[in-house]
Amino acid sequence: MASKPKPPIFLERRSYRKxxxxxxxxxxxxxxxxxxxxxxxxPVVGEGDVPPQQLSNAAVYVFGVWVLLIVLSxxxxxxxxxxxxxxxxxxxxx
Amino acid sequence: MASINLLIGVCVAxxxxxxxxxxxxxxxxxxxxxxxxxxxxVYTLSLSIYCTAWTFYGAVGYAARSGMEFVTIYLGPSLVxxxxxxxxxxxxxxxxxxxxxxxxxxxxxxxxxxxxxAILVTVMAVIGVTPYIALQLQSxxxxxxxxxxxxxxxxxxxxxxxxxxxxxFGLAIFTVLFGTRNLNTNERHDGVVMAIAxxxxxxxxxxxxxxxxxVWGIAGGPTQMMAQIDASSIxxxxxxxxxxxxxxxxxxxxxxxxxxxxxxxxxxxxDERHLQVAAWAFPLYLMLMSLFVVPIAVVGLDLLPAGSNxxxxxxxxxxxxxxxxxxxxxxLGGFSSAxxxxxxxxxxxxxxxxxxxxxxxxxxxxxxxxxxxxGDVRNVVILxxxxxxxxxxxxxxxxxxxSGGSGALAAIGLISFVGVAQFLPAxxxxxxxxxxxxxxxxxxxxxxxxxxxxxxxxxxxxEGAVLSQSVFDxxxxxxxxxxxxxxxxIEGIDSTVHAFIWSLSLNILAFVVGxxxxxxxxxxxxxxxxxxxxxxxxGHAKGWSATAAASEDLMIMAQRILGPDEAQALFRAQxxxxxxxxxxxDPTPEFLEHLERELAGSVGAATAHAMVGQLVGGATVSVQxxxxxxxxxxxLLEYSTQLxxxxxxxxxxxxxxxxxxxxxxxLSVQKDAFLSQISHELRxxxxxxxxxxxxxxxxxxxxxxxxxxxxxxxxxxxIRLTRLLDDLLDLSVLENGQVSLNVSSGPxxxxxxxxxxxxxxxxxxALPVIRRYxxxxxxxxTDLDRLSQVFINLITNAQKYCQSDAPELTIEVAQDETFAxxxxxxxxxxxxxxxxxxxxxxxARINDQDGSGAGLGLAICREIMTRLGGxxxxxxxxxxxCFLVRVPLNVPMPET
Numbered sequence: 001m002a003s004k005p006k007p008p009i010f011l012e013r014r015s016y017r018k019x020x021x022x023x024x025x026x027x028x029x030x031x032x033x034x035x036x037x038x039x040x041x042x043p044v045v046g047e048g049d050v051p052p053q054q055l056s057n058a059a060v061y062v063f064g065v066w067v068l069l070i071v072l073s074x075x076x077x078x079x080x081x082x083x084x085x086x087x088x089x090x091x092x093x094x
Numbered sequence: 095m096a097s098i099n100l101l102i103g104v105c106v107a108x109x110x111x112x113x114x115x116x117x118x119x120x121x122x123x124x125x126x127x128x129x130x131x132x133x134x135x136v137y138t139l140s141l142s143i144y145c146t147a148w149t150f151y152g153a154v155g156y157a158a159r160s161g162m163e164f165v166t167i168y169l170g171p172s173l174v175x176x177x178x179x180x181x182x183x184x185x186x187x188x189x190x191x192x193x194x195x196x197x198x199x200x201x202x203x204x205x206x207x208x209x210x211x212a213i214l215v216t217v218m219a220v221i222g223v224t225p226y227i228a229l230q231l232q233s234x235x236x237x238x239x240x241x242x243x244x245x246x247x248x249x250x251x252x253x254x255x256x257x258x259x260x261x262x263f264g265l266a267i268f269t270v271l272f273g274t275r276n277l278n279t280n281e282r283h284d285g286v287v288m289a290i291a292x293x294x295x296x297x298x299x300x301x302x303x304x305x306x307x308x309v310w311g312i313a314g315g316p317t318q319m320m321a322q323i324d325a326s327s328i329x330x331x332x333x334x335x336x337x338x339x340x341x342x343x344x345x346x347x348x349x350x351x352x353x354x355x356x357x358x359x360x361x362x363x364x365d366e367r368h369l370q371v372a373a374w375a376f377p378l379y380l381m382l383m384s385l386f387v388v389p390i391a392v393v394g395l396d397l398l399p400a401g402s403n404x405x406x407x408x409x410x411x412x413x414x415x416x417x418x419x420x421x422x423x424x425x426l427g428g429f430s431s432a433x434x435x436x437x438x439x440x441x442x443x444x445x446x447x448x449x450x451x452x453x454x455x456x457x458x459x460x461x462x463x464x465x466x467x468x469g470d471v472r473n474v475v476i477l478x479x480x481x482x483x484x485x486x487x488x489x490x491x492x493x494x495x496x497s498g499g500s501g502a503l504a505a506i507g508l509i510s511f512v513g514v515a516q517f518l519p520a521x522x523x524x525x526x527x528x529x530x531x532x533x534x535x536x537x538x539x540x541x542x543x544x545x546x547x548x549x550x551x552x553x554x555x556x557e558g559a560v561l562s563q564s565v566f567d568x569x570x571x572x573x574x575x576x577x578x579x580x581x582x583x584i585e586g587i588d589s590t591v592h593a594f595i596w597s598l599s600l601n602i603l604a605f606v607v608g609x610x611x612x613x614x615x616x617x618x619x620x621x622x623x624x625x626x627x628x629x630x631x632x633g634h635a636k637g638w639s640a641t642a643a644a645s646e647d648l649m650i651m652a653q654r655i656l657g658p659d660e661a662q663a664l665f666r667a668q669x670x671x672x673x674x675x676x677x678x679x680d681p682t683p684e685f686l687e688h689l690e691r692e693l694a695g696s697v698g699a700a701t702a703h704a705m706v707g708q709l710v711g712g713a714t715v716s717v718q719x720x721x722x723x724x725x726x727x728x729x730l731l732e733y734s735t736q737l738x739x740x741x742x743x744x745x746x747x748x749x750x751x752x753x754x755x756x757x758x759x760x761l762s763v764q765k766d767a768f769l770s771q772i773s774h775e776l777r778x779x780x781x782x783x784x785x786x787x788x789x790x791x792x793x794x795x796x797x798x799x800x801x802x803x804x805x806x807x808x809x810x811x812x813i814r815l816t817r818l819l820d821d822l823l824d825l826s827v828l829e830n831g832q833v834s835l836n837v838s839s840g841p842x843x844x845x846x847x848x849x850x851x852x853x854x855x856x857x858x859x860a861l862p863v864i865r866r867y868x869x870x871x872x873x874x875x876t877d878l879d880r881l882s883q884v885f886i887n888l889i890t891n892a893q894k895y896c897q898s899d900a901p902e903l904t905i906e907v908a909q910d911e912t913f914a915x916x917x918x919x920x921x922x923x924x925x926x927x928x929x930x931x932x933x934x935x936x937x938a939r940i941n942d943q944d945g946s947g948a949g950l951g952l953a954i955c956r957e958i959m960t961r962l963g964g965x966x967x968x969x970x971x972x973x974x975x976c977f978l979v980r981v982p983l984n985v986p987m988p989e990t
Contacts, residue, residue, distance in 0.1 A: 022179070025179050026177075026179050026180065028176050028177065029173050029174075029176045029177025029180065030177075032172070032173050032176055032177075033173055033342075036169050036173075036342065037338075037339065037342075039162070039331075039333060039338060040333070040335045040338060040339065042331055042333065043331070052330040052331040052332070053330075053331035054324045054329065054330070054331065055161055055162065055323050055324060055326075055328060055329045055330065055331060055388065056320040056321075056323045056324050056329075058161075058162050058331055059162060059323070059388055062162060062165055062169075063381065063385065066172065066377065066381045067381070069172070069176055069377060070374050070377050070378045070381065071374075073176050073373050073374035073377065074374040074375075077370050077371065077373065077374055080370070081367075081370070
């Protein structure tokens with residue numbers, strides 16, 4: 001029976017790619033939060049026999065994650081703002 | 095060593111430069127040259143007011159004390175920016191759509207434009223942020239003092255208090271000049287934004303310069319730097335996990351809730367797309383800001399004598415190396431951090447204070463109904479904002495004077511963060527949860543505020559200052575569960591984490607419970623729907639019903655707030671869009687809504703709502719208005735349901751048409767079959783009649799017996815033909831319903847007996863009939879002749895077609911309340927199941943060997959029974975054939 005017109009179930013390749021990029025944008029902060037919480041499980045001073053993590057290593061890790069997130073975020077921004085992005089998944093949410 | 099006068103000269107020169115930049119930006123904006131101003135770069139840089147002097151100087155001190163933990167203050171905002179899609183995107187859209195002027199305005203607007211809520215938020219913000227302003231003043235004066243005499247870091251050889259006063263004064267002047275030039279948030283504070291963008295560059299450059307100097311100039315390269323870091327006293331990883339987690343969350347929350355951050359993130363946002371650039375550019379900025387913090391801290395710890403204040407390593411390390419120029423740059427970086435923060439924070443707070451505290455009081459005190467000078471309210475707003483700016487900076491200065499020592503101020507940054515984080519539940523709840531209510535928001539804010547004051551703010555003044563020693567030791571009124579640093583008796587938590595977790599969780603609890611048990615007002619529900627579904631609703635819902643508000647009154651009011659030129663332009667544009675040529679548009683709900691929004695940009699949502707309400711006669715949100723806000727999807731759903739119903743109806747009609755067509759086709763086929771049958775039936779006797787009559791006519795020498803034989807054949811065939819025609823006529827009459835029943839009464843048994851006798855009359859070997867009648871006679875009132883005809887037919891059929899060695903017919907009679915049931919059962923060969931369905935059809939002959947029957951008998955029986963209100967059916971039996979006649983005891987009255 002004729003119900004309201006539904007959005008197509010399958011998208012053409014380009015819009016499909018755009019939507020997956022938006023998914024990545026949404027996922028990125030979660031990944032960042034998880035990676036930045038990794039230091040919580042590192043060995044610390046005076047706990048067990050394991051030598052504590054070196055501060056320089058810790059700094060390299062934290063800044064490495066930072067750079068990774070910035071690069072990914074900038075890449076996603078460039079990919080999404082490409083012509084006729086439309087960011088269709090942008091609307092109608094919430 | 096730079097003299098204090100030189101320093102002051104540099105400060106003044108820097109300030110003048112900022113003034114020039116701000117002026118140039120304002121001029122550029124006024125002339126429409128906004129291309130650079132409105133760029134995402136400026137937007138991103140303006141966000142850097144997050145990095146205050148507390149972070150500029152303090153981060154190094156923090157790192158010197160507890161290693162990498164300082165970075166959490168930047169991780170939270172980075173995550174919030176990278177996750178712009180989740181919260182900021184919606185927040186910015188709502189802020190722009192609702193013309194929110196501040197975080198207080200946003201919350202008040204969401205919860206039914208409640209001014210009480212706005213006041214609560216404003217008070218909390220002022221209490222939370224004022225110490226933070228004091229902290230900036232302190233940073234600048236201390237850095238001045240260090241510059242003047244590094245050996246006496248905490249108490250310089252200059253009059254710090256006086257210096258702080260002049261700095262505060264300068265900042266106030268700057269903020270007043272550039273922060274209150276225009277009222278409407280549509281026209282952004284271009285000068286201020288540009289100035290803080292420049293300051294952002296200065297402070298980043300300064301910190302990176304010091305960092306580069308430290309890494310390559312002192313340590314000798316990154317590798318040596320790494321080794322030095324690991325060898326330092328903070329080189330081994332010591333992490334308080336709860337602080338790492340809580341401070342990241344806290345800084346993220348504060349990033350969203352700090353009034354100054356809301357100002358630059360939402361209010362000064364020029365284009366929503368800038369957010370996407372800032373999503374990666376601002377984390378980059380933060381990353382660069384923190385990149386050299388640890389190296390500077392390590393080198394500072396290494397180079398400077400023990401006991402030096404690590405908070406000012408950024409300054410004292412270059413100084414100790416004789417790099418006066420670099421130290422000057424570093425000083426300017428700190429100065430930039432402090433000034434930009436104070437300017438924007440003051441601007442944001444003054445907007446709140448003026449819109450939500452001063453203006454409502456002014457409007458309620460003054461008779462606003464009377465004729466007034468055009469633009470008078472506007473002047474009051476501007477004045478009140480200027481006064482608010484002065485008051486807030488004065489408060490910061492006073493706080494600085496009173497607190498005095500740096501010890502109390504050091505913790506203020508995080509305390510302030512926890513304080514403003516209390517806005518988070520009401521804010522996020524407001525934009526994501528439609529059911530959150532004003533009562534819930536007020537409860538949450540109040541509970542959060544109280545818990546924060548008790549666990550964080552008041553204890554920060556030290557034991558015995560505000561809270562007595564006994565309160566710290568044994569709780570309020572000696573209740574052990576109410577100790578400020580161990581709420582509910584849970585000890586051992588870091589004090590910041592303790593305050594953050596308890597205040598926010600109790601806040602959320604109160605917010606949710608308050609929302610669940612209360613019921614929102616119509617305006618709240620309207621606003622709630624608009625906030626939560628901001629992406630779904632492109633248009634604005636109407637908050638005002640059409641009223642008799644005179645356009646003249648509205649015009650006067652708008653002129654008083656916006657000023658005559660802007661008000662006239664606004665009204666003219668609206669009138670044109672309504673299709674009228676004049677200057678006064680009709681006060682349609684759309685226009686009132688638009689006007690209120692415009693006013694809200696100047697005086698805040700609650701005040702604007704109250705002012706429009708005064709003229710329009712009270713805020714009236716009708717049920718229809720609420721219905722109109724109902725989701726567009728609901729409307730679509732309704733539409734689709736209607737379509738579906740219509741389509742179903744069409745389908746039904748089509749089905750009916752198809753059925754009718756099928757029936758017509760069938761009837762046509764039946765008619766054709768009937769005609770061909772009838773021709774065949776008529777032809778057979780006609781052929782023999784013609785043949786024998788031709789013989790009689792043409793053949794000669796026929797004997798007498800032959801003539802008689804042929805004539806009797808012709809006679810018989812004529813009779814058969816007549817009977818066939820009689821039957822057809824009978825059937826036709828019955829089928830057309832033209833028969834009139836001849837109703838008479840009599841016992842059923844007699845009818846059957848008569849039928850048996852009649853049927854057996856023409857046969858030589860009469861079929862034996864076994865009769866099983868009930869004891870009592872069954873009285874009938876029906877057309878007995880017709881009924882008898884049916885019986886005769888059935889008995890004759892049995893007589894003719896029963897193939898058995900000893901054929902016999904059993905007639906059983908039964909009776910219920912309304913029907914007589916007569917069963918005719920023979921013991922012949924059963925009719926094949928496949929043909930049973932056909933036996934009542936016309937010309938259906940099952941096993942008619944001699945061809946004497948026309949095949950109309952049972953068809954006539956069925957028609958008769960239908961006319962009598964009963965029926966005749968074939969009952970499958972294991973042996974023989976059985977016909978069941980059901981006839982009503984009393985025939986229903988004929989319709990005619």
